[in-house]
Amino acid sequence: MWRSARAGAVAAVLFLAGSARxxxxxxxxxxxxxxxxxxxxxxxxxxxxxxxxxRDCVSGRCSEGECEERPYVKGxxxxxxxxxxxxxTGGPATARTIGWVSLGVGYGAAYVxxxxxxxxVGALYVPVFGPWIEVGDRTxxxxxxxxxxxxxxxxxxxxxxxxxxxxxxQIVRDDPVLAHLVVTPARIGRDGxxxxxxxxx
Numbered sequence: 346m347w348r349s350a351r352a353g354a355v356a357a358v359l360f361l362a363g364s365a366r367x368x369x370x371x372x373x374x375x376x377x378x379x380x381x382x383x384x385x386x387x388x389x390x391x392x393x394x395x396x397x398x399x400r401d402c403v404s405g406r407c408s409e410g411e412c413e414e415r416p417y418v419k420g421x422x423x424x425x426x427x428x429x430x431x432x433x434t435g436g437p438a439t440a441r442t443i444g445w446v447s448l449g450v451g452y453g454a455a456y457v458x459x460x461x462x463x464x465x466v467g468a469l470y471v472p473v474f475g476p477w478i479e480v481g482d483r484t485x486x487x488x489x490x491x492x493x494x495x496x497x498x499x500x501x502x503x504x505x506x507x508x509x510x511x512x513x514x515q516i517v518r519d520d521p522v523l524a525h526l527v528v529t530p531a532r533i534g535r536d537g538x539x540x541x542x543x544x545x546x
Contacts, residue, residue, distance in 0.1 A: 389518055392433060403518050417514040429514040437512030444504025448472070451497030458487075458494075466491070473498045 368376040369387035377385030380394040384401035390412045391403055399405045402412035405427065417429055432438055452472050459469040466487070468478040476495030480488050 404516060405518055406516075415516040417516050423516065426519050427516045428519055430517045431509060432513045432515050435512065437508040439508075440504045441508030441512070444501045444506075444508060446501070447497050448501030448505065451476075451494050451501060455491075455494050455498070458491075469494075473502050 368378065369382050372381065374381045378387055379385055379397045379401040380390050382388075383390035383394060384396055389403040390396055390401050392412050392414055394402070394412050395410055396402050396407035396412045397410070399407045401407055404412060404415040405424070406413045406415040414432060414434060416432065417423075423429065431441070455469040455472075455476060459466050466479050468475040469491070471478070473495075476491045476498060479491045480495060482488075
């Protein structure tokens, strides 16, 4: 009896996993999806993806069959089930992206330098301010290179902060990454047991 019950449970799990692979995780637009592996019963789609209804989109905004950002108007009520995030398009978003790259490259170079010269340039472990501390040390032989690194980090941090301040906000669903799953136990056959999963948006 235990063996048949276990076999029934394994079969149920394999069936559910196979069903999920065949729709939301196969890299193909099929089933109820509005775009590849998103929309419908799958996770919400990102901006620019195809949609049929507002629930297909992370933003909850489907315009002419395409998911769009949903700008937040200051002072307006936030719909239940949504939160605010910085806008992902426009000049401020581009500035943030460039800033993160510049800050990352600069700090990465500083970190590697600090590792390769233990005890000599320890301040480089501190982002943005560390390089300028080392440049202030007149006995430091790498002052020119460290100043370039400090400039990269400073400009990068400035672009990130400026992009966050200048950019608007957009409304985004609380559940953009994973759909909520309702799991209920169920009998399978005479001696088998398993779990049925149903997505809820």
